[in-house]
Amino acid sequence: MAEVCAEMVANVWKVVVSEGDTVEEGDTLVILESMKMEIPVLAEDGGVVAQLKVAEGDVVQEGDVIAVIG
Amino acid sequence: MLSESVLVANRGEIARRILRTVRRLGLRAVAVHSEADADLPFVREADEAVLLGPAEPAKSYLDVERVLAAARSTGAEAVHPGYGFLAENAAFARAVTATGLTWIGPSPEAVEAMGDKINARNLMEAAGVPVADGTRQPVTGLLDAVAEAARIGYPVMVKTASGGGGIGMGVARDEAALTKAFDTASRAAARFGEGVPAILIERYIERARHVEVQILGLVNGTVVALGERDCSVQRRHQKVVEETPSPGLTPELREHMLKAAVRAGEVVAYRGAGTVEFLVDTVRRDFVFLEMNTRLQVEHPVTELVTGVDLVEQQLRIASGESYPMGVESAGHAVEFRVYAEDPKRFFPGPGLITVWEEPEGDGVRVDSGYTAGNTVTPYYDPLMAKLCVYGESRAQALERARKAAEAFRIEGPKHNLPLFTELLSRDEFVSGDYDTGLVSRMRS
Numbered sequence: 001m002a003e004v005c006a007e008m009v010a011n012v013w014k015v016v017v018s019e020g021d022t023v024e025e026g027d028t029l030v031i032l033e034s035m036k037m038e039i040p041v042l043a044e045d046g047g048v049v050a051q052l053k054v055a056e057g058d059v060v061q062e063g064d065v066i067a068v069i070g
Numbered sequence: 071m072l073s074e075s076v077l078v079a080n081r082g083e084i085a086r087r088i089l090r091t092v093r094r095l096g097l098r099a100v101a102v103h104s105e106a107d108a109d110l111p112f113v114r115e116a117d118e119a120v121l122l123g124p125a126e127p128a129k130s131y132l133d134v135e136r137v138l139a140a141a142r143s144t145g146a147e148a149v150h151p152g153y154g155f156l157a158e159n160a161a162f163a164r165a166v167t168a169t170g171l172t173w174i175g176p177s178p179e180a181v182e183a184m185g186d187k188i189n190a191r192n193l194m195e196a197a198g199v200p201v202a203d204g205t206r207q208p209v210t211g212l213l214d215a216v217a218e219a220a221r222i223g224y225p226v227m228v229k230t231a232s233g234g235g236g237i238g239m240g241v242a243r244d245e246a247a248l249t250k251a252f253d254t255a256s257r258a259a260a261r262f263g264e265g266v267p268a269i270l271i272e273r274y275i276e277r278a279r280h281v282e283v284q285i286l287g288l289v290n291g292t293v294v295a296l297g298e299r300d301c302s303v304q305r306r307h308q309k310v311v312e313e314t315p316s317p318g319l320t321p322e323l324r325e326h327m328l329k330a331a332v333r334a335g336e337v338v339a340y341r342g343a344g345t346v347e348f349l350v351d352t353v354r355r356d357f358v359f360l361e362m363n364t365r366l367q368v369e370h371p372v373t374e375l376v377t378g379v380d381l382v383e384q385q386l387r388i389a390s391g392e393s394y395p396m397g398v399e400s401a402g403h404a405v406e407f408r409v410y411a412e413d414p415k416r417f418f419p420g421p422g423l424i425t426v427w428e429e430p431e432g433d434g435v436r437v438d439s440g441y442t443a444g445n446t447v448t449p450y451y452d453p454l455m456a457k458l459c460v461y462g463e464s465r466a467q468a469l470e471r472a473r474k475a476a477e478a479f480r481i482e483g484p485k486h487n488l489p490l491f492t493e494l495l496s497r498d499e500f501v502s503g504d505y506d507t508g509l510v511s512r513m514r515s
Binding site: 007008009010011033034036059 | 451
């Protein structure tokens with residue numbers, strides 16, 4: 001299981017995947033927005049989205065878990 | 071007569087910079103702010119400050135009714151919009167005037183004429199200002215985009231007709247890339263723009279320099295050019311470093327460009343401070359019109375440093391109808407570094423609490439900052455924390471002073487891009503002056 005974390009304080013602008021989806025390395029999981037910039041959060045490895053910890057409109061802090069890929 | 075009380079409808083470094091001139095002229099300075107910005111220097115330094123609302127721009131800085139209510143409650147007589155937010159919103163300009171206040175900016179008609187990039191491009195072409203081959207009508211569908219790109223010839227630049235700040239812009243070198251760029255631009259247009267997404271496609275210039283001209287439209291109708299600024303050091307199509315004079319223009323090219331900028335201002339009967347942006351083709355040694363920004367520009371300090379003109383003071387005087395002739399003389403060289411809350415490698419934003427903030431001082435050094443120690447840089451607004459501006463009698467002296475200033479600037483807490491400046495100042499391509507808009511991406515490839 002690999003945790004994907006937020007690298008910065010940001011708002012969750014778009015959630016691209018759902019729990020149970022199969023993703024490949026480099027796929028966009030969610031798109032964050034911080035300081036007028038869209039920041040895609042990518043899967044570092046392929047696998048199944050076991051948990052999705054954020055919803056659109058949420059505010060994440062640096063280090064918060066966004067998703068768990070198994 | 072200057073308005074006795076000026077409300078600045080903006081935040082951060084630019085609000086602070088405008089308020090400084092307002093106070094220097096002996097006028098009352100009124101700030102407006104969001105909850106997130108309550109502790110920032112611009113709020114504390116104003117004679118009066120009004121809370122607009124929550125952090126989200128739509129509920130504070132972009133809320134026309136709240137800004138106008140703040141002007142009424144404080145008895146402000148004039149409104150300065152700064153840049154961004156409501157600065158290029160013609161409806162806001164009209165609302166300010168309709169309320170009986172003085173609008174410190176160009177006419178709403180000029181804002182509208184230049185706000186639509188396709189319209190602006192067509193206006194300039196008709197007036198004899200050079201433009202790049204591109205679309206004269208808004209492109210709204212992918213099929214049209216493909217046909218237009220084929221006509222113009224790849225590579226092409228794809229951008230939104232209404233957007234700014236490099237948002238949604240992309241280069242396409244083939245049809246597959248065009249499809250992607252068109253999608254990106256369309257999404258940006260839907261999100262940031264107004265009405266139907268309209269896309270502009272233009273010939274993409276490889277090895278281009280981005281050079282712009284500062285103009286002032288005077289009360290008597292004449293338009294004056296205050297020299298150029300080279301803004302070719304960019305990341306993600308957004309400026310990071312600007313300098314004047316441009317090290318990449320011949321005297322002939324500069325003269326043509328200044329004349330073209332004056333012509334652009336005359337076409338829309340421009341009044342106040344504006345900036346006409348051009349792209350210089352370093353291979354062909356010519357230039358084309360890019361867009362006009364109908365407001366004070368972020369990088370205006372470099373022009374102020376070499377001309378000695380306070381552009382905000384000029385804006386206030388022109389808005390109040392003061393008529394005077396103006397000659398412009400400039401000397402020396404000035405460079406500006408945009409200190410962003412972002413990492414210096416990938417340029418990803420990194421907001422946070424500022425624990426250490428020490429600005430450099432010294433001959434020729436000017437720092438326009440929006441923050442100080444103890445403030446928090448929040449994710450709600452753009453990442454510009456400060457502008458490190460340096461003047462020298464020559465470019466070499468300006469760069470040498472900049473090296474010392476960049477090293478002396480201490481920021482801890484949020485991520486910041488100061489190391490990028492130290493790196494740039496030791497890179498031959500930048501130091502030689504022979505660079506183009508691809509400089510930063512070459513440094514990071």
